[in-house]
Amino acid sequence: MTPIAFALVATDILAAVALSAIYFHRHRRRDLVVAFLGVNVGVLAVASVLGTAEVALGLGLGLFGVLSIIRLRSSEITQREVAYYFAALALGLICGLPHSELAAPIILVALIVSVLAIADHPRVLSRARHQVVHLDRAIADEIELRAELENILHGDVTALTVQQLDLVDDTTLVDVRFRARPAAQAPSAQAPARRQSDTTHGATFADIVGGTQ
Incomplete structure (x- = not known):
């Protein structure tokens, strides 16, 4: 092995470990860390x-095709994880x-x-959300649904x-892309409970005072 080839192998190992560490630190899936390292080293x-x-290029295109098939046949690999797969392969x-x-x-x-590392940072597009919602109506x-x-x-x-509109069972299945509002604008779920609790305690105290009179 030439010095350049040896240096490239060391570079690849360091880069693959760094890539896997970034993924695991953010998403905590050990099985995919093993997959990324295995694909890279293989x-x-x-x-x-x-x-x-020429041969390596053909091999690379073939492996890209294999990973595409895996993506289509698997429901547990997200687009983000596919990006890490392709990065490890590249x-x-x-x-x-x-x-x-x-x-x-x-x-x-x-x-x-x-x-x-930058594109998958939690602060990049942090308020963009994706959700599949099953409504009981x-x-x-579309305006009312929105x-x-x-x-x-x-x-x-x-x-x-809208993925499914069931008029018989009165349900709607919809795929939603939305932008989360800042925490300050979101309605507080605890505030009504506290107000109700304060009202209850106030009524109880009034009853007690009224009873003592």
Whole structure:
């Protein structure tokens, strides 16, 4: 193994560990950390053994196709996790291909890890939400449905798609994209309870005073 190839292997391992650490710190799925590292190291090893850019490119496209099939047949992998999969695969391909210099692959590796670290940061688009809501009412009017969803979700609906409108059982299944309102604007659930509690205690105290008189 040449010094450049050895340096690329070390770079790939460090980048894959960093990528997996970012994912686990934010989403806490150990099984996917194992999958990301396994995909990365496997692609790195195969690409290094094959040793030509043409074969490695074909291998990469084939693995992208396999991951697409896995995504279509699995209901537990989100689009975010697919992005991490593809990033782990791309890191293995970049570092597994033969290179005559280190600058270009290292820059690409740093770019991939940096983009995912920033794009998946909790503060980026933090108020954007996605929810599938099953209402116990059949609402055919979109304006009324939007108002009902905004009242339930305490947010501003940006897009909605009615997946099922059941007029027999009187239900609506809707896919909602909405923007959560700041905490200061959300209605407090504890305030009515406290007011009711204060009223109850006040009535009890008045009854006691009235009884003593």
